[in-house]
Amino acid sequence: xxxxxxxxxxxxxxxxxxxxxxxxxxxxxxxxxxxxxxxxxxxxxxxxxxxxxxxxxxxxxxxxxxxxxxxxxxxxxxxxxxxxxxxxxxxxxxxxxxxxxxxxxxxxxxxxxxxxxxxxxxxxxxxxxxxxxxxxxxxxxxxxxxxxxxxxxxxxxxxxxxxxxxxxxxxxxxxxxxxxxxxxxxxxxxxxxxxxxxxxxxxxxxxxxxxxxxxxxxxxxxxxxxxxxxxxxxxxxxxxxxxxxxxxxxxxxxxxxxxxxxxxxxxxxxxxxxxxxxxxxxxxxxxxxxxxxxxxxxxxxxxxxxxxxxxxxxxxxxxxxxxxxxxxxxxxxxxxxxxxxxxxxxxxxxxxxxxxxxxxxxxxxxxxxxxxxxxxxxxxxxxxxxxxxxxxxxxxxxxxxxxxxxxxxxxxxxxxxxxxxxxxx
Numbered sequence: 001x002x003x004x005x006x007x008x009x010x011x012x013x014x015x016x017x018x019x020x021x022x023x024x025x026x027x028x029x030x031x032x033x034x035x036x037x038x039x040x041x042x043x044x045x046x047x048x049x050x051x052x053x054x055x056x057x058x059x060x061x062x063x064x065x066x067x068x069x070x071x072x073x074x075x076x077x078x079x080x081x082x083x084x085x086x087x088x089x090x091x092x093x094x095x096x097x098x099x100x101x102x103x104x105x106x107x108x109x110x111x112x113x114x115x116x117x118x119x120x121x122x123x124x125x126x127x128x129x130x131x132x133x134x135x136x137x138x139x140x141x142x143x144x145x146x147x148x149x150x151x152x153x154x155x156x157x158x159x160x161x162x163x164x165x166x167x168x169x170x171x172x173x174x175x176x177x178x179x180x181x182x183x184x185x186x187x188x189x190x191x192x193x194x195x196x197x198x199x200x201x202x203x204x205x206x207x208x209x210x211x212x213x214x215x216x217x218x219x220x221x222x223x224x225x226x227x228x229x230x231x232x233x234x235x236x237x238x239x240x241x242x243x244x245x246x247x248x249x250x251x252x253x254x255x256x257x258x259x260x261x262x263x264x265x266x267x268x269x270x271x272x273x274x275x276x277x278x279x280x281x282x283x284x285x286x287x288x289x290x291x292x293x294x295x296x297x298x299x300x301x302x303x304x305x306x307x308x309x310x311x312x313x314x315x316x317x318x319x320x321x322x323x324x325x326x327x328x329x330x331x332x333x334x335x336x337x338x339x340x341x342x343x344x345x346x347x348x349x350x351x352x353x354x355x356x357x358x359x360x361x362x363x364x365x366x367x368x369x370x371x372x373x374x375x376x377x378x379x380x381x382x383x384x385x386x387x388x389x390x391x392x393x394x395x396x397x398x399x400x401x402x403x404x405x406x407x408x409x410x411x412x413x414x415x416x417x418x419x420x421x422x423x424x425x
Contacts (some may be wrong), residue, residue: 002285003129003137005198006037008274009048009241010259012088014061016053017329018359022261023060024325028295029260030068033274036290037076040276043137044129045072045079048241048257049086049145049202051094066097073104078134082127085110085144086202086241094144109142112150112179120179122186129198138196138236138279141183145202145242151175173226176203180230188234196236196279204242205249208256228254236284237277246273246289253284260292265331265360268298296326299356302333303364306343309334313350320355331360339396341404365395384412 013026037045052061072079083106085094091110098108113121129138152171180201187197204210204225228250231238238254244267246258257275262268272292278285299316302309309332318328332347340346344361351358388408392400400408 001131001135001137001281003043003131003196003279004040005044005046005129005138005237005239005277005279006033006040006042006274006290007046007048007200007237007239007255007257007277008033008260009202009239009257010050010086010244010263011047012050012053012259012261012263013064014053014057015263017263020329020357020359022296023064025261025295026061026064029292030064032293033260034068034072034075036274037072037079040290041132042076042079042276043131044140045081046140046198046200046239047081047083048200048239049084050088050241051083051086052089054088055090055093057093069101069104069106073106077105078130078132079105080127080129081106082129082140082142082200083108084142084200084202084241087145087147089145091144107140107142109144111144112146120182120186122183123190125183126187126190136192136195138198139187139191141187141197141199141235143179143183143199143201146176146179148172148175151179176226177230180226184232184235194281196282196284197234198237198239198277198279199231199235200239200241202241205240205254208243208249209245209247210243234282236279236282237287239275239277245270246275252287255287261294262298265298265300265329268300297328298331299328300331300333302362303335304333306334306336306340306346310346310350313347313354316351316354316356318355322355324355327355327357330356330358331362332358333362333364335364337366339392339400339404341407385409 011026011029015022036042051065069081072081081104083094085091089110094108094110101108107127109125109127113124115121125142127140127142128136129140131137152175180199184197184199191197205228206225207228208225231254236253240249240254240256243256244259244263246256248255255275258270258272259267260272260274262270262272271289272294273289274292276288276290278287301312304312313332330351334340334343334347336343343363347361348358385405385408389400389405392404
């Protein structure tokens with residue numbers, strides 16, 4: 001009997017995208033996901049962490065999640081849903097509604113717990129996955145993101161004392177390794193013949209490709225990555241979260257689904273998807289990526305000189321019939337070889353009347369040779385006006401003109417006036 005799983009991760013509900021809300025995009029994705037679960041007749045949905053973008057998500061972001069879970073249960077009453085917390089999530093918040101969600105066949109795991117002897121409380125992390133007839137066909141090893149304080153220190157997970165390959169003396173990675181090993185051993189004891197094992201984890205694996213700008217390092221120093229060898233061959237499928245680029249890590253059974261939506265303009269060309277994994281008995285029968293339609297287009301222009309950018313903006317295609325919440329997001333990257341104080345005004349003028357939303361205007365300045373030993377100055381003696389002149393000269397290799405200095409003087413006076421008003425009792 002085959003069992004069909006849909007694997008997704010890194011929803012980041014409630015994300016503020018350069019100051020703009022994305023609730024409509026997330027709602028459109030969740031609507032599409034529910035339709036996909038129904039069309040594919042999925043038996044389980046696995047969400048591998050980073051449900052929310054911040055540990056204290058807005059009420060609207062939480063409503064999106066809970067409305068989806070309720071709608072999924074109403075439409076697909078036999079669907080098993082397993083959620084784990086990621087590094088962006090609060091584990092306690094994810095688990096808070098767990099008793100209610102279990103009535104909707106949804107299992108929310110936010111934290112690991114320890115037994116009195118220091119071993120992992122593994123049973124609560126083992127979630128049965130059933131087929132359409134209600135028979136257990138697989139076990140999900142649902143391991144939420146592990147913070148250093150949870151897996152390091154005296155007395156934690158000390159029942160495994162053998163050397164751990166590849167830990168390199170890193171207590172955090174060694175702790176993560178011990179937890180995975182204990183959980184896998186518990187799952188092996190729990191399953192019956194013919195039942196598959198599916199691991200779900202929110203972690204950074206060695207050799208996996210990281211996004212250019214949008215992923216927050218799990219641990220300062222970047223030494224948190226773990227080895228794919230943690231997942232032995234009897235784990236039929238490994239559903240990973242944290243990295244936003246969809247990818248396999250070594251084997252077809254070990255995968256990051258990636259984020260369903262671009263979370264930064266650097267991700268605009270990634271294939272955003274969810275993954276369908278089919279199990280047949282204890283083995284993986286097949287894996288199929290399912291591309292996620294993009295509810296709001298993202299456009300990235302440049303880097304290019306200003307005149308080329310302005311010409312491209314003039315010919316930018318747009319659909320004036322789109323509602324504003326579906327207007328494309330736009331990033332413009334301009335290469336400057338001279339000061340352009342009116343840059344934003346010129347770009348906005350070129351976009352006037354076009355159904356796009358300019359989110360980011362990036363200036364790329366020319367490289368300037370730096371002295372090996374910069375001159376030391378006393379800022380108090382220099383004063384703000386002279387400091388500005390020196391900085392401008394250093395950046396552009398020419399002094400600021402009279403109009404630039406007049407603008408600076410007006411801004412400086414505004415700042416001084418505001419400070420004076422704040423000090424007046």
